Amino acid sequence: MTVLVTGATGMFGSAMVDALDRAGVEVLAMTRRESSAEELTRGNVTGVVGDLDDPASLPMLMERVERMFLVSPMHADLGRREVAAIDAAVAAGVDQIVKLFGAVRHEGDPLDVQHQLAIEALRACDVPWTLVSPQTVMETNLLGQTEGIRHENSMYGSAGDGRIGMVALADCIDVASIVLQSAPAQWSGRNLEITGPAALTYTEVAEQMSLAMGRAISYVDMPEQEFAAMLIEYGFPADDVELQVLCHFRQMRLGKADLVTDTFEELTGRPATSIRVWTSAHLDAFETD
Numbered sequence: 001m002t003v004l005v006t007g008a009t010g011m012f013g014s015a016m017v018d019a020l021d022r023a024g025v026e027v028l029a030m031t032r033r034e035s036s037a038e039e040l041t042r043g044n045v046t047g048v049v050g051d052l053d054d055p056a057s058l059p060m061l062m063e064r065v066e067r068m069f070l071v072s073p074m075h076a077d078l079g080r081r082e083v084a085a086i087d088a089a090v091a092a093g094v095d096q097i098v099k100l101f102g103a104v105r106h107e108g109d110p111l112d113v114q115h116q117l118a119i120e121a122l123r124a125c126d127v128p129w130t131l132v133s134p135q136t137v138m139e140t141n142l143l144g145q146t147e148g149i150r151h152e153n154s155m156y157g158s159a160g161d162g163r164i165g166m167v168a169l170a171d172c173i174d175v176a177s178i179v180l181q182s183a184p185a186q187w188s189g190r191n192l193e194i195t196g197p198a199a200l201t202y203t204e205v206a207e208q209m210s211l212a213m214g215r216a217i218s219y220v221d222m223p224e225q226e227f228a229a230m231l232i233e234y235g236f237p238a239d240d241v242e243l244q245v246l247c248h249f250r251q252m253r254l255g256k257a258d259l260v261t262d263t264f265e266e267l268t269g270r271p272a273t274s275i276r277v278w279t280s281a282h283l284d285a286f287e288t289d
Contacts, residue, residue, distance in 0.1 A: 002026040003180055004065040006052065006085060009036055011139060012071045012100055015169055019177045021045050028065055052081035055088060062092030067180055070118075071100040074243045076110070079117030086121045094127060096184035098176055101133040103165070103193040105256035109247050128184035134172040135165040135195035136248065136257050138278050142166075142209070147234075149209075149286045155219045158227040159202045159252040165195035165260045166205065168273035175267050192263050197272045199258040205275050212279035213286060224250065 003020055007013035008029035017029045021044045029040040030050040040047030050057045052072055062068070068089050072081050082099070089097055099118060106112035122129040145155040172194045179187050200208065206219040222230070228246055232238050236245070251257050264272045279286070 001067065001181075002028060002065045004028045004030060004048075004061055004068045004089075005071075006030045006050075006069065007071045007073065008040055008047070010071065010073065011169065012172070013069075015173045016069050016071070016176060017045055019173050020180065023177060023181065025181065028061060030061065052085055053077070055084040058085060058088035059092060062088045062094060065092075066094060067096040067098070067184075068094055069098050069100075069176060069180060074111060074240075076114070076243065078111075079114035082118035083121045086118060086125065090125045090127050096180070097122060097125075097127055097129040098179050099129065099131050100176070101131040101191065103133040103135040103195060103257075103259050103261075104248060104251050105259075106247065106251055107256065109251075111243050111247050128188035130179050130187040130189070131191040132172060132176045132179065133191055133193045134169075135167045135193070135259060136252065137169055137172065138166050138196075138273075138275070139169045142205075142275075142279075143282070143285055146285050149217055150288050153215060153217050155202065155206055155217065156222060156227065156230065157202055157219070157252075158222050158224045158246075158249045160221060161201050161203075162252040162255050163199035163201055163258040164205070164252050165199045165258060166275060167194050167196045167264075168278050171196075171264050171268075171273050175264060178267050192267070193259060193261050194264050195260050195272065197260070197274050199260050200275065202252075208275040209279045209286075212276045213283065 005013050005016050008017050009031050017027050020027045027045045028048045029045050030048055031037050032051045034049055037047030037049050050061050070085055072078055148154045175194050202219040206217045210217045228241050231241055
């Protein structure tokens with residue numbers, strides 16, 4: 001069996017490539033650049049060039065695989081890009097499509113509209129498909145706070161008192177890896193929502209991180225526009241701040257990120273990773289200079 005992983009140099013894509021490689025699964029790791037494809041090639045992994053913005057580059061890759069893990073950056077063209085990949089996979093007769101979605105309830109905002117375009121294409125096709133839907137991911141949200149934690153013992157955001165079922169990246173990848181190595185029909189049509197073991201406010205997250213680090217970490221809540229201005233001042237691209245940051249914090253603040261499921265334990269037999277355990281495993285990232 002060979003699996004095509006789109007977005008193979010991104011956070012989810014690269015972690016998925018590594019997990020399948022360790023499991024002995026043959027992987028085509030897709031990237032837009034030839035130099036990156038060469039760097040990705042090792043062991044069971046072959047780096048290949050393909051571009052979701054160039055549908056003509058996809059059919060030859062789909063012909064070489066039985067399954068696809070579909071992930072693409074949060075972008076205004078996400079839906080169009082993923083539909084192109086789905087169409088190419090269906091035309092090539094792949095056996096399974098696993099798409100990364102999300103468990104935060106965006107409910108009609110621009111990011112959700114884009115995801116729904118791809119999900120509609122999946123529902124209309126005759127290939128077994130599964131959604132793997134992480135709740136708010138610890139790596140994205142907490143590693144993004146490293147500078148504030150290192151130098152000020154503080155985290156910043158606009159989540160208010162909203163509760164968040166933050167999940168570890170590794171837990172999400174474990175679930176997706178299991179699905180991609182199972183019979184396609186086993187999880188067909190399901191949305192596997194993966195969360196941490198509890199829904200905590202950002203203040204409570206800071207308390208758990210404090211216990212793991214042995215020093216007090218505080219959470220500073222900010223009005224959304226002030227938070228956006230701070231991000232842009234520190235170099236975050238202004239064009240990306242809405243889809244990649246603000247729309248997520250907005251849903252946290254509105255209580256739409258509080259889902260907690262036992263899906264991870266159901267599939268793996270292990271408890272989901274807690275904030276404190278995750279922080280203990282990432283202490284080096286938060287050490288002061």
